[in-house]
Amino acid sequence: MNSTRTKTSFGWLLKMAWRDGKASSRKLILFMASIVLGIAAVVSIQSFGENLKQNIALQSKAMMGADFKINMDQEPTPQVTAIIDSLGGAQAREISFSSMAAFPGKNSTKLVQVRGIEGSFPFYGDMETTPPNAAQQFQKKGGVLLDATAMLQLGLQPGDQIKIGEVTLPILGSLKSVPGSNAFFSSLAPPAIISYDFIEKTGLVQTGSRINYEFYFKDPSTDLEQLDEKLDDRLEEFDADLDTHISTSERLGKRYENFGKFLNLVAFIALLLGCVGIASAINIYIKGKLKAVAILKCLGTTKKQSFMIYLLQIAGMGFLGGILGTIAGLLLQQLFPLLLGDLLPVDVQINFDLQIILMGLLLGVLMSVLFALIPLIGTLYVSPLETLRARSSSNKRSGKAEIAVLSAIFLFILFFSFWLLKDWRYSLAFVLGIIVTFAILAGIAKLFMKVIRENFPTSWGFPARQSLQNLFRPQNQTLTLVLAIGVGTFLISTLYFTRDILLAQASLDSQSNSPNMILLDVQRGQESNVTKTIRDNGSKVIDDIPIVTMRVQSIKGRSVNEIRGDSLSDINGWVLNHEFRVTYRDSLTNSEVLSSGNWTAEVEATNLIPISISDNFAEDAVVEVGDRLTFNVQGVIMNTEVGSIRTVDWSQMQPNFSIVFPKGVLESAPQFRVITTKVENEAASAALQQQLVSLFPNISIIDLRQVLRVVEEILNKIAWLINFMAFFSILTGIIVLLGAVRTSKFQRIRESVLLRTMGARSKQILKILALEYFYLGVLGTLSGILLSFISSLLLAWLLFDATFVPSLFPFLILFPGITLLVMIIGLTNSISVIKSPPLEVLRKESY
Known part of the structure; x- marks a missing residue:
């Protein structure tokens, strides 16, 4: 019998919730829309991220072009050759390096990534070329496959010629895509694929040249995890590396996953804004x-039943919002490949993930219920006597319950952010950041209302005074709207400010003494002719830096191999495996500051050489002033001692070094030079590059203007996507605004009727409302922009150590645009009230 009563009671609760909710649906539908938007943002990013990860895993072989490869940055030693032979030999091999290419007849040059290939690479995936058969013919015919974008930029056609080093070859076709190509680097140095046999003929493999050797294997039956465990440590001993298509795809997936995490947080903020609206x-x-509620209690309803009626209403609204938001998110993810463009490493096939769908549905219910609990708790303490009298104040008995709900909200946000970030430290920092941001914006809104109340401008006209009073009337929406508008504006403004910090860091125009062209691989004996050529073209040489390559042999008396075998060592692996490019000089540069120790300019004895290291090298190598390091300088062992540690500003547009030797030690070592210069404009840069390439084909030239252009293009693409996600926050804020206006519409109608009864004209009431929404728009938008300005200023000062020159976009576009939008929405929703006769309005609202 109890079971039947429970079922009947729950059914009755559902009917009551449905009937009451149906009668009030218009008041809540806009706030459900804000939940829909937030869930759509989270689901779309989550679903697209999962699809991207799955596609990268499925297409990992096609991205590498092989099952696995062995690569190194020097010729394979006999030990590495023996390992390759033990695997049955490589089915294909490649030598690659960056070099300048000249185009006879076109009077142009370009830095390219030369890839000399031998064998039937790629084994998986395709080289997409125009014409299609060029990929099969370039080795037989002795031609070049050149990047399609580079050919379009330079006006090249198949049949034109390209000069790489000492050889001139015909271009057989344009290269659209090739496995193993990096999208970012390809935009700086587009690939030029030639036959392996031509590499030696180019004459470009010289001292200091960065040459990559890769050996490709096709063996689908191999257990790649077991192979990695077996060979990885052995290859590291000989400065080689094993890459499997699985490890490559995992590494690439993590890179895009980190970006996805950031977008998830942006989407999550949009959802939280919707919850504030709820x-x-x-x-x-x-x-x-x-x-x-009081009437229901008079009729015998328990406080639990009255509470459950409205809880079921909110849960139903959240569930419906979850369904609509999930559907919208799954459809929305179709746009991401268009927004990201060629930043994606694979063509993404969109599939629907059941886990993401369930997450969207549950998220709608949980977020709606959690953020609605505090107002709902008030129904538990409503007395039946309140049918006869007005409720004067909130009951204090709900205090403990409200604290419990707030704690539950905090924990939910923390756990959900951990699910997105997979790191407790970042999750806690994110939640605290959200709390601080919301608290500051709420504080600004409350402070503004307090200041207006205490310093009310009594001398202002009636419409201006009334509009200000509306901001702190009972049941005002000032706090909610400032939060909604402010957070959305904060997100977009921060994006623009941070982007400008990054671009200003690399700005060449603001660094008058910084080079904008770097010449690499200048061989000994060429430097005087190279510098003469630069000066003859009207430019000045800024730096002429000698470079010596070396590797760490031992640290504090322990050999590199011994440290590699120590699983408890804190020394970073890159220190042990990296081939360092080191210079020698007698003074610090303007990008360096001595943080500890004493600088040694020059030495005569070479039995123990005092060197200077950067602070990041000191941290990763776990060394300090006085510790000893041994280097292998191309077969010669040199014993050194850390004499000083430098703080290096790596953002400066000039060559910086982790390790600097004093003069008097490395002058006779095999070396090459890096020369930097500053040219006036692009025309002068093109003319100088063309002359240098014709005289010194082994030299590689990096035009920093092009580098910055590529960086800016990538930042712009990312900005489009982040803007797109931040738009959800703004749109959510707009919907919260619409809902707030609709929810408090009855009170506004009563005020309007009262004002019109007292003789106020429609124009005056319209002016009052316009000013009220103008204040709300200005306060919300300006708060968001100023908070963003301060946080970006701190970022530039503490993180980037850069001069902050703020973007004008938030001030000139966002500020007036969002303020105007707030006014339009507010007035549009109120215009019918102003135009209707008072009695007609009151009759409508009474139904």
Whole structure:
């Protein structure tokens, strides 16, 4: 019998919730829309991220072009050759390096990535070329496959010629895609694929040249994890590396996963904004229902039943919002490949993930219920006597319950952010950041209302005074709207400010003494002719830096191999495996500051050489002033001692070094030079590059203007996507605004009727409303922009150590645009009230 009563009671609760909710649906539908938007943002990013990860895993072989490869940056030693032979020999091999290429007849040059290939590479995937058969013919015909974008930029056609080093070859076709190509680096140095046999003929493999050797294997039956465990440590001993298509795809997936995590947080903030709107709406909604709750209690309804009626309403609204938001998110993810463009490493096939769908549905219910609980708790303490009298104050008995709900909200946000970030430290920092941001914006809104109340401008005209009073009237929406508008504006403004910090860091125009062209691989004996050529072209030589390559042999008396075998060592692996490019000089540069020790300019004895290291090298190598390091300088062992540690500003547009030797030690070592210069404009740069390439084909030239252009293009693409996600926050704020206006519409109608009864004209009422929404728009938008300005200023100062020159976009576009939008929305929703006769309006609202 108890079971039947429970079922009947729950059914009755559902009917009551449905009937009451149906009658009040118009008041809540806009706030459900804000939940829909937030869930759509989270689901779209989550779903696209999962699809991208799956596609990278499925297409990993096609991205590498092989099952696995062995690569190194020097000729394979006999030990590495023996390992390759033990695997049955490589089915294909490649030598690659960066070099300048000249185009006879076109009077142009370009830095390219030369890839000399032998064998039937790629084994998986395709070289996409135009014409299609060029990929099969370039080795037989002795031609070049050149990047399609580079050919378009330079006006080249198949049949034109390209000069690489000492050889001139015909271009057989344009290269659209090739496995193993890096999208970012390809935009700086587009690939030029030639036959392996031509590499030696180019004459470009010289001292100091960065040459990559790769050996490709096709063996689908091999257990790649077992192979990695067996060979990885052995290859590291000989400065080689094993890459499997699985490890490559995992590494690439993590790189894009980190970017996805950031976008998830942006989407999550949009969802939280919707929840703030829900809390505000339910607060006003429940206040309007208190008399109905009191009547229900008079009729015998328990406080638990009255509470459950409205809880079921909110849960149903959240579930419906979850369904609509999930559907919208799954459809929305189709746009991401268009927004990201060629930043994606694979063609993404969109599939629907059941886990993401369930997450969207549950998220709608949980977020709606959690943020609605505090207003709902008030229904538990409504007395039946309130049918006869007004409720004067909130009951203090709900305090403990409210604290419990707030704790639950905090924990939910923390756990959900951990699910997105997979790191407790970042999750806690994110939640605290959200709390601080919301608290500052809420504080600004409350402070503004307090200041206006205490310093009310009594001398202003009636419309201006009334509009200000509306901001702190009972049931005002000032706090909610400032939060909604402010957070959305904060996100977009921060994006633009941070982007400008990054670009300003690399700005060549603001660094008058910084080079904008770097010449690499200048061989000994060429430097005087190279510098003469630069000066003859009207430019000055800024740096002429000698470079010596070396590797770490031992650290504090322990050999590199011994440290590699020590699983407890804190020394970073890159220190042990990296081939360092080291210079020698007698003074610090303007990008360096001595942080500890004493600088040694020159030495005569070479038995123990005092060197200077960068602070990041000291941290990763776990060394300090006085510790000893041994280097292998191309077969010669040199014993050194850390004499000083430098803090290096790596953002400066000039060559910087982790390790600097004093003069008097490395002058006779095999070396090459790096020369930097500053040219006036692009025309002068092109003319100088053309002359240098014709005279010194072994030299590689990096035009920093082009580098910055590529960086800016990539930042712009990412900015489009982040803007797109931040748009959800703005749109959510707009919907919260619409909902707030609709929810408090009855109160505004009563005020309007009262004002018109007292003789106010429609124009005056319209002016009052316009000014009120103008204040809200200005306060919300300006708060968001100023908060963003301060946080970006701190980022530039503490993180980037850069001069902050703020973007004008937030001030000139966002500020007036969003303010105007707030006014339009507010007035559009109120215009019908102003135009209707007072009695007609009151009759409508009474139904």
